Amino acid sequence: MPKVSEVCRHVRSKNAGPFWITVDLSFPDRESFERYAGAQALQPAAIGTLFDVDGSQVKCFQIADLSVVKISYPRRRPQGGALERDMHGGQQYIRLLDVELD
Incomplete structure (x- = not known):
């Protein structure tokens, strides 16, 4: 099975306010988007497990016109905060790169 890093053109993460992180997955074309955007590994429960957050709070948005999947989850x-280690959320996407898409 291909990995996110092999399928997506760009993968980035960023702040979505002081309590949320957003990850953007940009697919290279409509065909790839349609094939992988709904993958089980990109569903809220799987993302919650990957980032150690409650899956019921994870939000996933498929933006077909842009061939992008946006995933937001609570920090x-x-x-x-004193124990927070990625102030801008720019390193959070790394966990997704080796996720296999079905």
């Missing part, structure tokens, strides 16, 4: 620690 485990608020931005800027």
Whole structure:
């Protein structure tokens, strides 16, 4: 099975406020988007397990016109907190790169 890093053109993460992170998965074309955007590994429960958050709070948006999947999930620690280690959320996407898409 192909991995996210093999299928997506761009994968990035960023802040979505002090309590949320958003990850964007950009697919290279409509065909790839249609094939993989609904993959089980990109569903809220799987994302919750991957990022150690409650899957019921994970939000996934498929934007077909842009061939993009946006995934938002709550931070485990608020931005800027004493134990928070990625102030801008820019390193969170790395966990997704080796996820296999079915």
